[in-house]
Amino acid sequence: MRFGTTFLFLLLLVAVPAAALEPEQSAPKGLVSFGDSITRGFDATLPADNLNQSWANGTHGFIEKLFGLPDVKSHNERISANFGDSGRRNVVLARNGAKVGSLDDQAAQTAGKDYTYATVLIGGNDVCRDTIAELPTDTEFATDAAVGLVELFNNLPDGATVQVAAIPDIKNLYEIGIDKTALGIIDCKRLWNLTKEGFPCGSMLSPDNTEADREYVQQRNIQYNNILHFLTLIGARHYTNLFISWTDKTFTYPFSADDVSNIDCYHPSSQGQRTIARETWNDGPFKDAQKGS
Amino acid sequence: MALLAAGVALLLLALFVAHERRDPGSSAGAPVEDAATQPGEHLAPRSTAGGERAPVQRPSDPLGALNPHEVWRGQVAAAVRRAALQRLGRPLASEAEARLVDAIATVGPAARGLDRDRLDPDDPASIAAMRERTAALVAADQVCRDELGIGIAELMHVLAPGAIEDGAASPAPAG
Numbered sequence: 205m206r207f208g209t210t211f212l213f214l215l216l217l218v219a220v221p222a223a224a225l226e227p228e229q230s231a232p233k234g235l236v237s238f239g240d241s242i243t244r245g246f247d248a249t250l251p252a253d254n255l256n257q258s259w260a261n262g263t264h265g266f267i268e269k270l271f272g273l274p275d276v277k278s279h280n281e282r283i284s285a286n287f288g289d290s291g292r293r294n295v296v297l298a299r300n301g302a303k304v305g306s307l308d309d310q311a312a313q314t315a316g317k318d319y320t321y322a323t324v325l326i327g328g329n330d331v332c333r334d335t336i337a338e339l340p341t342d343t344e345f346a347t348d349a350a351v352g353l354v355e356l357f358n359n360l361p362d363g364a365t366v367q368v369a370a371i372p373d374i375k376n377l378y379e380i381g382i383d384k385t386a387l388g389i390i391d392c393k394r395l396w397n398l399t400k401e402g403f404p405c406g407s408m409l410s411p412d413n414t415e416a417d418r419e420y421v422q423q424r425n426i427q428y429n430n431i432l433h434f435l436t437l438i439g440a441r442h443y444t445n446l447f448i449s450w451t452d453k454t455f456t457y458p459f460s461a462d463d464v465s466n467i468d469c470y471h472p473s474s475q476g477q478r479t480i481a482r483e484t485w486n487d488g489p490f491k492d493a494q495k496g497s
Numbered sequence: 498m499a500l501l502a503a504g505v506a507l508l509l510l511a512l513f514v515a516h517e518r519r520d521p522g523s524s525a526g527a528p529v530e531d532a533a534t535q536p537g538e539h540l541a542p543r544s545t546a547g548g549e550r551a552p553v554q555r556p557s558d559p560l561g562a563l564n565p566h567e568v569w570r571g572q573v574a575a576a577v578r579r580a581a582l583q584r585l586g587r588p589l590a591s592e593a594e595a596r597l598v599d600a601i602a603t604v605g606p607a608a609r610g611l612d613r614d615r616l617d618p619d620d621p622a623s624i625a626a627m628r629e630r631t632a633a634l635v636a637a638d639q640v641c642r643d644e645l646g647i648g649i650a651e652l653m654h655v656l657a658p659g660a661i662e663d664g665a666a667s668p669a670p671a672g
Contacts, residue, residue, distance in 0.1 A: 236664075249611070249634065250604070250637075250638050250650040251634075251638045251648055251650075252638075254650045255661045256660070263661060265660055266657070267656050268653065270572055270573060270576070271573075272604055273609075274609055274613075280661075294660065295661075296661055296665060297664045310665065387618050389616075389624055389627050390628065390631070466628075467634075467635065474608065474612045475612055
């Protein structure tokens with residue numbers, strides 16, 4: 205009797221669709237991520253790339269458990285939990301240092317690959333430049349973003365889903381860094397100075413900037429997000445074969461000191477990656493699919 | 498359909514294994530309680546006075562006698578050996594391997610501590626813990642770089658390459 209009950213239960217688990225999709229929408233089993241070092245989990249827990257801690261592609265399998273790493277409950281993990289493991293792909297095309305102008309290069313790699321779910325989080329390196337004078341104009345940013353997004357939309361098969369996320373509030377990261385410095389956790393100002401060759405962000409982090417400078421850069425940050433949002437809406441209207449959505453949670457969420465890496469005072473920590481994963485998923489196209497959350 | 502069939506097959510296998518674990522002596526008679534048996538002795542079949550073979554006693558739990566910490570070290574050491582062969586074409590010296598396993602042992606507690614505990618800005622102990630855990634992670638990572646030429650995060654990717662397809666591997670540490 206117990207055997208029969210268990211059998212029936214497992215049969216139902218296999219047979220029932222894990223999560224509802226829109227008509228014509230493909231299950232997001234072929235995940236591909238676009239963006240920069242945030243999506244590569246840079247400095248999230250250990251120095252350099254932590255792909256397994258990525259909000260989009262993160263994994264929590266045997267090796268992560270063996271090494272004792274935290275689970276960020278990434279989009280990748282949530283997809284497997286809600287839509288199953290079979291036929292899964294988990295691809296990261298995000299590159300460290302990528303600006304929005306390189307989105308078209310990243311997107312070109314998707315041609316013919318039949319990815320069914322793409323995440324886009326890019327633009328932080330457009331806000332972060334050596335100097336304020338180097339920040340792209342609206343036209344430059346809009347042109348680069350449009351070219352990249354069109355390349356992506358054109359390369360995805362019918363029924364694919366795209367989520368474009370806002371550039372995080374870089375000024376908020378600066379303020380968190382200042383708080384960490386004041387608390388004596390880590391000297392972020394010194395660290396920013398030491399690492400400026402690696403990921404230059406003088407436009408926001410330079411000690412020579414005034415508060416007015418930083419507010420100006422924040423306004424550029426907001427304007428770039430307005431452009432990305434607008435282009436996403438246009439794309440959603442034009443590409444009716446795709447399911448394109450926008451989230452601003454990556455900008456509006458009140459990240460705290462725990463969400464920012466202690467290694468570089470800039471990138472998201474494992475907590476920050478988990479926060480991004482949760483907030484973007486719950487504001488995204490599969491928010492009703494809550495297994496693995 | 499194939500998935501369903503595989504699921505059913507797995508289910509049957511799981512139920513069989515569970516049934517065997519619940520009653521390990523079901524197919525060979527009841528197990529003999531013998532606390533004095535030395536490790537390994539009970540694996541050999543014994544003869545009774547009548548010449549019949551006594552039931553073979555199975556080890557109650559092969560992993561039960563092992564120290565979990567040693568099991569963990571063994572698993573990590575095996576992983577490190579595999580990575581060393583792949584990266585360097587040779588195994589690490591035993592001291593280097595032990596040093597790296599020791600370093601990796603510090604990663605879990607530090608990473609989970611940082612991930613779990615919220616910073617209390619009014620508590621010096623909370624601030625100190627955050628600082629120390631970060632330092633431990635950076636130090637462990639440096640040991641891995643010294644021994645294998647890659648950081649621990651990359652080591653993990655080497656050990657599980659199929660989990661994430663990296664179409665944009667880029668060495669430059671940049672935003």
